[in-house]
Amino acid sequence: MKRIFHFILFCCMTALSATAQEKKAFTLEDVIPGGENYFNLVPKSMPGLQWWGDVCVRTDVEAIQQIDLKNGKEKPLVTLEEVNAALSGNNLPYKPEYSIKPLRTLSGASLPWGDRKVILFSGKAGNEQVSENYMFCYDFGKKQITNMFRIPEQGAANYDFCKANGYLAYTAGDHLYIANQGETSKAVSPKKDNEKLHDIVYGQAVHRNEFGIYKGTFWSPKGTYLAFYRMDQSMVTDYPQVNTSTRIATLEPDKYPMAGMTSHQVTVGVYNVQSGKTVYLQAGDPTDRYFTNISWSPDEKNIYVIELNRDQNHAQLVRYNAETGAKEAVLYEETHPKYVEPQQPLLFLPWDSSKFLYQSQRDGFNHLYLFDTASEVTPVEKEAKAGGTYKESVKVTPLTQGDWLVxxxxxxxxxxxxxxxxxxxxxxxxxxxxxxxxxxxxxxxxxxxxxxxxxxxxxxxxxxxxxxxxxxxxxxxxxxxxxxxxxxxxxxxTDPLIENYNLPEITLGTLKSADGKTDLYYRLIKPVNFDPNKKYPAIIYVYGGPHAQLIHNNRFYDARGWDLYMAQKGYVMLTVDSRGSDNRGLNFENCTFRHLGEEEMKDQVEGAKFLQSLPYVDADKIGVHGWSFGGFMTTNLMLTYPEIFKVGVAGGPVIDWHLYEVMYGERYMDSPQDNPEGYKNSNLREKAGNLKGRLQVIIGGTDPTCVPQHTYTFLRACIEAGTHPDLFIYPEDGHNMMGRDRVHLHEHITRYFEDYLK
Incomplete structure (x- = not known):
């Protein structure tokens, strides 16, 4: 009897042990950013790592740690307690009007000077009615605050600290300011009475952040000058975005130049910190031109700008005199029958101020070219390997070459x-x-x-x-x-998601594009607990547009949490980086020029055919989902290939490239005036009557990128054609849903496929 009891007990314990070791199912809260458990299930990292000269440090909540290069051991360099003690002491550079609030963390601090024991951080002062921003310099050798920047303007942003002169540039509203030690900031941009909001904007990124532009201020190497963008948008049509969170909905117009319409005009100012005077680069008429990739010469005598025409097929590297603003020379020119796309400023060699590195795709892939300004040559127009021409006024040596890109x-x-x-x-x-x-x-x-x-x-x-x-x-x-x-x-x-949860099989492979010769990478995810004898529905997650790549050799081959979740729900998930996407060279990307959506769709159809060839995929149950350009692709695939794609969810889609902004739209499509056929063929309203399956469109209610008009005009076209898409709007959200809205979004997308594809 005892033996039987022990045997039963052993079986029960074994079963319990096996159950305990079984991996769990996951939820969207586990795998979507904004989910309650998401950050507990990503691999651990070391946020705050940075360099203090050649010393590695880690900024954390309670302290800044110094890390030994040889053994990785940490020791405290600065503590939060000592910084707060200095802030609350009597040795501040000046007495602020309001009390300084204690810091809660040092995780956002930086150490800009490699040869000084000084950290830079931000804080707040004020009371229940007033709140002011400050930036501080703390000398942890002397254990005292050595500089304070009072920032009284509300909504201050775009902080740009110059370690060479100790000044801080920033913007508030449409204006540009600088501050140094003391209580008073100084406006660099002139202010006028009754100035219309956003008509003239100083010190911010321009050209809608295209051409690698992400900021609007540029300190000279020694801090003598501050170059900045001035953007005149007074001639640009206001797009009527509406804020529905107020008692009566409020009009909040956005300056949005659509393809073929009047765009803003940009000039580059140069502010002399000591004299307080500003000169503007004498670039001529700024109409229909782009001023990109601003950089300084090491001696501060010159500013270099890569200038691009409105057609974006002719770039010039121009040198200006920083003191007078006079145009001195054009050092380099590049043309291409499709487009030239400068993305990076030039970089001078630290050991030779007469030489700099320039980046170009003229040979088909983005590479480095060494320019020698001390060796002038007679400019001669030459044929580029990738098509187009180039012309050099100084000696140029290719530094990197090959079928790969920098x-x-x-x-x-x-x-x-x-x-x-x-x-x-x-x-x-x-x-x-x-x-x-x-x-x-x-x-x-x-x-x-x-x-x-x-x-x-x-x-x-x-x-x-x-x-x-x-x-x-x-x-x-x-x-x-x-x-x-x-x-x-x-x-x-380690990866806690892999360790604790039952995940699908993910494989990487290649298939031929629609041209029959180009290899395309794909990522295939099989359902969790895959049974090869079953037939599964399949979903293609798509983007397909320029400057995006959905497959990398990283965690899950770049599969998103939703892809994994849908595999757990019993779907085969496929992603194909079609022609037109990033990191495969200029010809791979620009084959879509003037007819966005055509070649990319053909490649996605090849992906669908691949799915249909798999014995475990139900060929009659293929869906598609994508966002932004992927929303355009999703809608287009549903309307062009209704016999293949039965259910689609299109997020923030472009419907009509007439309604998209000038810089991106005209680069890849030319203007509507120059390419009417291309714009007509890619206008999805023209295909509204083709909808046969179930299509849901999801948008942010105040999307500033793919404005809501895209979707509204598509719905009208569908009504007139007698077709029936579905619509869901996230009020007051922009182009993407963040936080808890992001979890809700993926719940909503999932429900749609569960209801209509499974």
């Missing part, structure tokens, strides 16, 4: 005469870090060949912080010497 320049190692880059040389699915010898172009890999590497370079260029992950490595953070030798691993993370 993605970023991290900086220089002056002692070794090297530039450190991130590139796709190993694979277009990866970013790897290399040193490049500027004298001979020789490259040396830093870190592992596998995966995606996100790096920060130390001041001397001798070390970098490498944050690395791949499909097989959740995360590894290391301090690596740039000589290619082994470094110190700071963190090796």
């Amino acid at each position: 993605q970023q320049v991290l900086g220089f190692n002056p002692a070794k005469k090297q530039v450190i880059i991130g590139s796709t040389e190993i694979s277009p699915l990866q970013t790897n870090i290399f040193t490049v010898n500027v004298n001979d172009g020789k490259r040396t890999l830093i870190g592992k060949e596998d995966g995606m590497h996100y790096a920060q370079l130390s001041a001397s260029g001798t070390y970098l912080i490498d944050n690395f992950n791949s499909f097989s490595v959740p995360r590894e953070i290391s301090l690596l010497p740039t000589n290619g030798k082994q470094g110190t691993v700071l963190l090796t993370a």
